Amino acid sequence: MKKKVLAALLSASMVMGLAACGSSTSAPAGTDAPATETKTETETSEAAGTETAEAPAIDTSEHVKITYMTTGGAPEGNQTDEMLEQLNKILTEKVNAELEIYYIDWTDYLSNYNLTLARMDGTVDLVGTASDWLDAWPNAKNGAFLPLSEEMLKTYAPKTWESVSPEHWDLCKYDGQIYLMPEDNYAQWTNHGFTYRLDWAKEAGLANGVHSWEDLTTYFKYVKETYPDVIPWDSDGTQYATMVGGWITSHSNYVPIDGINSGAMWGGTKDDLYTVYSPYMTDTDSLVEFAKMMKEWDEIGVWKTDVLNNTASDNREDYKIGRVAAEQHHTQTWTDLCSHKDGYTIYDDPKAESGFFYFGEETKNLVALSITHGAMAVSAASKNPERALMVYDLLRNDPDCYRLINYGVEGVSYEVTADGMRKNPEGYDGNRDGITTNYWWGRNDDLELKDSTLNWDAINALYDEYDKIKIDYPYGQFVPNVDDIQSKIENINDIHTTYMKQIAFGKYQGSAEDIVAEYQAALEKAGINDVTAELQRQFDELYK
Incomplete structure (x- = not known):
C-alpha cells in the first residue's frame, strides 16, 4: 500500500511540475504516425467548436539513457548495435534520450526476469511483460511496476494514449490503476x-x-x-x-x-x-473419443513408434x-x-x-489473444519514468523509430519493395545482417511492413474468418491467488502429464474407457474439485 501511495504522489508531482516548468522544447515526436479511429479529447473539443488548453512544456534538457528489458539472448555479431546508433540519433534529437537493451537469456528466464525487477536498483526503465507468461500482474501487485496515471500517459505518451481505447486501458488496470501499455493494435494469432x-x-x-x-x-x-x-x-x-x-x-x-x-x-x-x-472431469465421453482416435492414429503410424x-x-x-x-x-x-x-x-x-x-474450427470456438500477452511496463525503480514513456511512444508510433527497432537498418537488414512490402536484401545473412531486439510489446499494424514472401491472400482470408467468430479473452484481469492450492495444482499437473502422454499418443493399455476413468479418479484424489471450488470463490469476488 505504501508503494502505491508513493507512486500516486510521484505521478501527481510530475504533472504539477510540468505546469511550473520554465524550459520549452518540442513535444514528444511521432506526430507523423497514421491517424487512428479513436477520437482524442482534442479532436472532440475542436469538433464541438471549443478551445483546448495548450499542452505544457516538457523539460528534456538533461540527456538520459533508457534501458529496455526484454527476454531472449543477447545478439552476437549482427546489426543490432548499428541499428541502435541510428535509432539513438533520432531519440536524442526528439526527446534527448538514448536506448539500451538489457537481455534476459531464455535459460531460467522467468526467475532471472523477476529477480532483476525485484532488485529495484534502477538498472531498467522499460520492461517488456505479459499477463500470461511473464508475471505482469504479480509484478504489478508486488510493486515492481510504476502505476501510470492518465495524466502521465496523456503528457508523455500521447500517441499511445490516443490509440488505445478506454476499454483496453481498463484491461491494463490492477486494483484500479493502469500498469501496462498493451500491444492491442497488432494482428497476432497463437491459437x-x-x-x-x-x-x-x-x-x-x-x-x-x-x-x-x-x-x-x-x-x-x-x-x-x-x-x-x-x-x-x-x-x-x-x-x-x-x-x-x-x-x-x-x-x-x-x-x-x-x-x-x-x-x-x-x-x-x-x-x-x-x-x-x-x-x-466433466467431458468424459469426449475424452474417451479422443483416446480412441489417438489409438487409431498410433496404429496408422502417424508418428514413430x-x-x-x-x-x-x-x-x-x-x-x-x-x-x-x-x-x-x-x-x-x-x-x-x-x-x-x-x-x-x-x-x-x-x-x-x-x-x-x-483447433475449434468445428464449433467456431476461438478466443483472441489477450492484449496483455505482450505489453510494456515502466519499472517502479526507473530514475526517468517520464522519458521512458516518451521513448516508448516513439518506438510504438514514429515510423522511423518503429522500422529501426523492428526491422533494422534499411538496405542492410531489409528492403522495401515497390508495393510497400518488406524483403531481404540480396546476399542477406540473418546471423550477420539481422537484428535482435525482441520487441514484442508495442507492435503496430498501422506501421507494419508485410513480409513479401508470404501468401497474404491466404493469410488475410483466414484472419477474416477468425475476426468473424472470435471472442475477446475474458479473464485478463483475473490474478488467481494459488498459495493455498499450489500443492494440489502441482500434483494435478503431474497426473495430467503422466496420463496424457499415454492417451494423446495412443500408448495406453486396455480400453479408452478404462484409461480415462483411471485418469479422472487420480485427478479427483489429487483435489481437482477443491481447486475448482476455490477458483470459483475468487471469480465470485471479482466478477459478481
Whole structure:
C-alpha cells in the first residue's frame, strides 16, 4: 500500500511540475504516425467548436539513457548495435534520450526476469511483460511496476494514449490503476492447429481441405498409404497437452483460464464464462473419443513408434522439405509456412500448398489473444519514468523509430519493395545482417511492413474468418491467488502429464474407457474439485 501511495504522489508531482516548468522544447515526436479511429479529447473539443488548453512544456534538457528489458539472448555479431546508433540519433534529437537493451537469456528466464525487477536498483526503465507468461500482474501487485496515471500517459505518451481505447486501458488496470501499455493494435494469432499439405489433402478426396479431426484421420491414412517414405507427423511426444486441449476446444465451448497450470485445465464456457469447471472431469465421453482416435492414429503410424522418446525430431524443418506431412503449432507458424514464394525447399514442388486446420474450427470456438500477452511496463525503480514513456511512444508510433527497432537498418537488414512490402536484401545473412531486439510489446499494424514472401491472400482470408467468430479473452484481469492450492495444482499437473502422454499418443493399455476413468479418479484424489471450488470463490469476488 505504501508503494502505491508513493507512486500516486510521484505521478501527481510530475504533472504539477510540468505546469511550473520554465524550459520549452518540442513535444514528444511521432506526430507523423497514421491517424487512428479513436477520437482524442482534442479532436472532440475542436469538433464541438471549443478551445483546448495548450499542452505544457516538457523539460528534456538533461540527456538520459533508457534501458529496455526484454527476454531472449543477447545478439552476437549482427546489426543490432548499428541499428541502435541510428535509432539513438533520432531519440536524442526528439526527446534527448538514448536506448539500451538489457537481455534476459531464455535459460531460467522467468526467475532471472523477476529477480532483476525485484532488485529495484534502477538498472531498467522499460520492461517488456505479459499477463500470461511473464508475471505482469504479480509484478504489478508486488510493486515492481510504476502505476501510470492518465495524466502521465496523456503528457508523455500521447500517441499511445490516443490509440488505445478506454476499454483496453481498463484491461491494463490492477486494483484500479493502469500498469501496462498493451500491444492491442497488432494482428497476432497463437491459437494452435495443424499445418498440412493441402495438395495432398485434395488428392485424398478432401476437396476443401482438412476441417475436422475426422478429416485429419483421413488425411493421415492417405499419406501413410500413398507416400510411404513420408512420416505423417514426426512428433517429439511433447505436444500431449496441446493435443487434448485442442480436442476439447474443437468439441465444446470451453474457454480456458491462462496461467493456472500448463494444461489450462480450468475455465468457463462461451455461454457461461464465469462458472468455473474442468472439462477434464466433466467431458468424459469426449475424452474417451479422443483416446480412441489417438489409438487409431498410433496404429496408422502417424508418428514413430518411439514417439515419447523421440527427442531428435525436427518436424518443422522436415515439413519444409517434404519429409513429413503435418506440423502442429499455432497460426503464426502457419503464416510462415504457407508461402509459395522463395524461402523453403518444399516449394520447389510447384504443386505444394499448405493449409491450416485450427483447433475449434468445428464449433467456431476461438478466443483472441489477450492484449496483455505482450505489453510494456515502466519499472517502479526507473530514475526517468517520464522519458521512458516518451521513448516508448516513439518506438510504438514514429515510423522511423518503429522500422529501426523492428526491422533494422534499411538496405542492410531489409528492403522495401515497390508495393510497400518488406524483403531481404540480396546476399542477406540473418546471423550477420539481422537484428535482435525482441520487441514484442508495442507492435503496430498501422506501421507494419508485410513480409513479401508470404501468401497474404491466404493469410488475410483466414484472419477474416477468425475476426468473424472470435471472442475477446475474458479473464485478463483475473490474478488467481494459488498459495493455498499450489500443492494440489502441482500434483494435478503431474497426473495430467503422466496420463496424457499415454492417451494423446495412443500408448495406453486396455480400453479408452478404462484409461480415462483411471485418469479422472487420480485427478479427483489429487483435489481437482477443491481447486475448482476455490477458483470459483475468487471469480465470485471479482466478477459478481
